[in-house]
Amino acid sequence: MLQIPALEKLVHELSRLPGIGPKTAMRLAYYILRSPDEYSDQLKEALQRVQAEVHDCPKCFNYTDQDECRYCKDPHRLNEVLCVVEEPSDIMRIESSGAFRGRYHVLHGAISPLEGIGPQQLKIKELLEKVEAGLSGNGPVVREIILALDADLEGDTTVLYLSKQLVDKGVRLSRIAHGIPIGSDIDYVDDRTMGRALENRVEV
Numbered sequence: 152m153l154q155i156p157a158l159e160k161l162v163h164e165l166s167r168l169p170g171i172g173p174k175t176a177m178r179l180a181y182y183i184l185r186s187p188d189e190y191s192d193q194l195k196e197a198l199q200r201v202q203a204e205v206h207d208c209p210k211c212f213n214y215t216d217q218d219e220c221r222y223c224k225d226p227h228r229l230n231e232v233l234c235v236v237e238e239p240s241d242i243m244r245i246e247s248s249g250a251f252r253g254r255y256h257v258l259h260g261a262i263s264p265l266e267g268i269g270p271q272q273l274k275i276k277e278l279l280e281k282v283e284a285g286l287s288g289n290g291p292v293v294r295e296i297i298l299a300l301d302a303d304l305e306g307d308t309t310v311l312y313l314s315k316q317l318v319d320k321g322v323r324l325s326r327i328a329h330g331i332p333i334g335s336d337i338d339y340v341d342d343r344t345m346g347r348a349l350e351n352r353v354e355v
Contacts, residue, residue: 158184212257212274214239222255229253230291235278235313236299237261237306245299253297256281261305262312270312278313282320295323302329302347 158180166176183191207213208220215221222228222242232253236242237260245251258273270276284290298313300306310326317324330348331340340348 207257211255212239212259212277213242213255227252231294232297233281233293233295234297234299237301237309241299251297253295254291258300258309261300261309263305263308273309275313275316279316282317282322286320293322295325298324298326300326 161180161183162173162176165171165179166173168176171179183194204216205214206216208215208223210219210223213220213222217224229252232251233256234245234251234253235256235258236245237258239257242255242257256274256278258275258278260268260273262268262270262273281290282293282296285292296313296317298310300309314324328351329344330351331337331344337345
């Protein structure tokens, strides 16, 4: 224990960040303490500014500081193809590939009963409403939905739920392929990844 309540509070809050364990949180806390006072002020200002200015895009639920995000504003993107992702950060990874020119829909998580996250806590209702709007002529027609979700239990559960909800909507439903990464050695591939690679094999 640090025996310094203010420092313990800072370490606790930093350790709540994804990927930050107690030791890393302590190192970050000590770094902040060692830094000049203006760094703490700048960090505080940055946190306050992002809370005040950044919000969900009303169309796709990506993060933006405008009325709509850049992808929803882009008139050259395909309205009939929708890529569903778990988090806004996933969009950047897909965009960096240069292989997708459709629209996005961010769920803000995945179904995880153990963590108390069900369909009601995600942007699933809004996704279904978007598809229904296209079917009724009140919005762009969605012809294909690509599920770009993580290859884990939560991602699989979400994919299964969405496929059941969309099965009778006349929409082509696909999921990004999972398997052996390009440039990797097959000797070091784990069993689950190998199984996915075999399931998602393609013609040559």
